[in-house]
Amino acid sequence: MRVYLLVMLTAAAVTFLLTPVVRRLAQVTRALTPVRARDVHTVPVPRLGGVAMLAGLAVAMLVASRVPFLGAVFYDTSTAWAILGGATMVCLLGVADDVWDLDWMTKLVGQVLAAGLMAWQGVQLITFPVFGLTIGSSRLSLFATILVVVVAINAVNFVDGLDGLAAGMIAIGGGAFFVYTYLLTREAQPGNYANVATAVIAALVGVCVGFLPHNFNPAKIFMGDSGSMLLGLVVAAAAIVVTGQIDPATVSTGQVLPAYVPILLPVAVLLMPLLDMTLAVLRRVRAGQSPFQPDRMHLHHRLLALGHSHRRAVLIMYLWTTVFAFSAVALAVYSPTEVAVGAAVAIVAAAVVTYNQLPGLRHHGEAAEPAPPDAVGAAPAASPHVVPAPSAPSHDAVPAPSAPSHGAVPAPSAAPPRTPRPTTPHEEPSR
Numbered sequence: 175m176r177v178y179l180l181v182m183l184t185a186a187a188v189t190f191l192l193t194p195v196v197r198r199l200a201q202v203t204r205a206l207t208p209v210r211a212r213d214v215h216t217v218p219v220p221r222l223g224g225v226a227m228l229a230g231l232a233v234a235m236l237v238a239s240r241v242p243f244l245g246a247v248f249y250d251t252s253t254a255w256a257i258l259g260g261a262t263m264v265c266l267l268g269v270a271d272d273v274w275d276l277d278w279m280t281k282l283v284g285q286v287l288a289a290g291l292m293a294w295q296g297v298q299l300i301t302f303p304v305f306g307l308t309i310g311s312s313r314l315s316l317f318a319t320i321l322v323v324v325v326a327i328n329a330v331n332f333v334d335g336l337d338g339l340a341a342g343m344i345a346i347g348g349g350a351f352f353v354y355t356y357l358l359t360r361e362a363q364p365g366n367y368a369n370v371a372t373a374v375i376a377a378l379v380g381v382c383v384g385f386l387p388h389n390f391n392p393a394k395i396f397m398g399d400s401g402s403m404l405l406g407l408v409v410a411a412a413a414i415v416v417t418g419q420i421d422p423a424t425v426s427t428g429q430v431l432p433a434y435v436p437i438l439l440p441v442a443v444l445l446m447p448l449l450d451m452t453l454a455v456l457r458r459v460r461a462g463q464s465p466f467q468p469d470r471m472h473l474h475h476r477l478l479a480l481g482h483s484h485r486r487a488v489l490i491m492y493l494w495t496t497v498f499a500f501s502a503v504a505l506a507v508y509s510p511t512e513v514a515v516g517a518a519v520a521i522v523a524a525a526v527v528t529y530n531q532l533p534g535l536r537h538h539g540e541a542a543e544p545a546p547p548d549a550v551g552a553a554p555a556a557s558p559h560v561v562p563a564p565s566a567p568s569h570d571a572v573p574a575p576s577a578p579s580h581g582a583v584p585a586p587s588a589a590p591p592r593t594p595r596p597t598t599p600h601e602e603p604s605r
Contacts, residue, residue, distance in 0.1 A: 175367075178356065178376040181238045185380030189230030193388045196226040197395040205272045207396050219393060221272045224400025227381045228265045231408070232258060234377035247368045254370050256295030257411045263288040264327065264407050268400030282324070285403065289323035290316070292411060299414050319414060326413075326440075327406035329447035332454060334402040337391035339488050340447075343495045344405045345382035347443030350499035351375050351409070354439055355416055357506055371415040378408045391484045406444075413440035442502035446495055490528050497524050 200206065200220035207219045235258055239248035248254050267284035270276055299319045300309055309315040334340035355372040382405070388394050397405075416439075441448065501517040508516075 175356070177238070177241055177243045178352070178372060180241070181234045181244075181373055182376045182380035182383075184237050185230040185234035185377040186384035187230075188233045189226050189381050189384030190387060192226040192229050193223060193385060193395060196222050197388070199225070200272075200395065203273060205269075205398070207398070219396055221396040221398030222269060222400055223385060223389065223395045223397035224265050224268050224272075224402070224404050227385055227397065227401050227404055228261060230381045230384055231261060231377050231404070234380060235374070238373045238377070244368050244373055247370050247373075251370070252295050253297055253415060254374060256292050256297045257374055257408060257415075259295065260288045260292035260297070260323075260407055260411065261404050263291060264403040265400045268398055268403045272398040272400055281399070285324050285327050286320055288407060289320040289327075292323065292407075293319040297411050297414055299417065322414065323407055323410045325448075325451075326410035326444060327403045329444050329451045330406035330409070331399060331402040332451040333447040333491075334397065336484060336488050336491075337393035338386055338389045339491055340402055340405065341382045341386050341389050341397060342488065342492050343446060344409065344443075345379055345386065346492060346495045347499045348375050348379040348382065348409065350496075350503045351412065351439060351443055352379055354503045354506055355412070358416065371412045374408060374415075375412045378405070378412070381405075391488065409440065409443060413443075439499075439502045442498045443495075445498045446491060493524050493527060497521060 197220045200222040203222075205220060205222045207221050235248075235254060238244045239254070264285060267276075267281060267288070271281060293316050297319070298315050299322060300315050309318060330340055330344065333343065352372060352375045355369060355375060356367065359367045359369040359372055385397065385401070389397065497517070497520045501513060501520065504513045504516065
């Protein structure tokens, strides 16, 4: 465990230290995210954060390969280097998109090529840990691998719409994945816990943790497509590697459901991104648009529309990711009945928290207890002649500069009129 924690810490430290350098590079190269209709930030923000994330991943994997505990699994097969090669390829593709804004077809072709490179190097979906099912055709195996990787890449890319959202969700889901792969390795290889997938996912979690301080609201830098596509590819690759490590012949009849964990866990880790992507594709196709046509109807946009603040919307998405990911991991330790009960309790608790945090409900509860009219120090009622102060600007729109009001009529008063000092509506930092 200490070696894996070292890998995680290395990835976090390198990513954290290099992100300011990459931010400066993005400013010099004008790789800035413009303010578009679908965005929630109000000023252009540097991107290219994926470059620092790739550097953290590469250095962590290099360190892992030099540790005697993990050295053999890194050099006996090319799996780890194939994953790093695919990650480098999609990161460079994302850099090109962050700088020149590529069209969706070009990005899709690049994603397919990166997934194909990994598959050619040995990272292929060949077996399923269910009833001994094996993909008999090499072409079908290649197609299945590319499909899984491309779906995961775009799922993470779709959900990357708020400060810290994608990095935090992958850190949480990756943490659950790390726990599962570590437990699986201990069961499959007693006395030797060295595993490529565990090392790779540990490095991925470290990358996300190191990037979050720069990316959480208010973000100083975005990961861009260079980062979101990298995260999706590495999660999918780790899932493919783990899936092939389960021998269905060793799974007894009473353990059929835990045998599905290698398939359920990647889905649980990416459940929120996959759900968001599925709804987006269905919504756009039904409207006669391209599935890649951007809009403001993603899950995080809906949370903002309900009145949640930027940070609260992100934390709610974190909460649901935690519930689904760790419920799937629990299947590897506890019985299905225990997991079902625990998951049900967690889902109800998460739903209550999400519902109770709706700003409208909280404001309604506060308004339901007005101050007594005779209370000492009670604020006087507002005069009908006074123009109300402007409300705070929306998180989803660029606030227009406010002009001083010239038509307000001061309320009559026995005392000499005193002009209050004008105030400016508070504006939160941009995304």
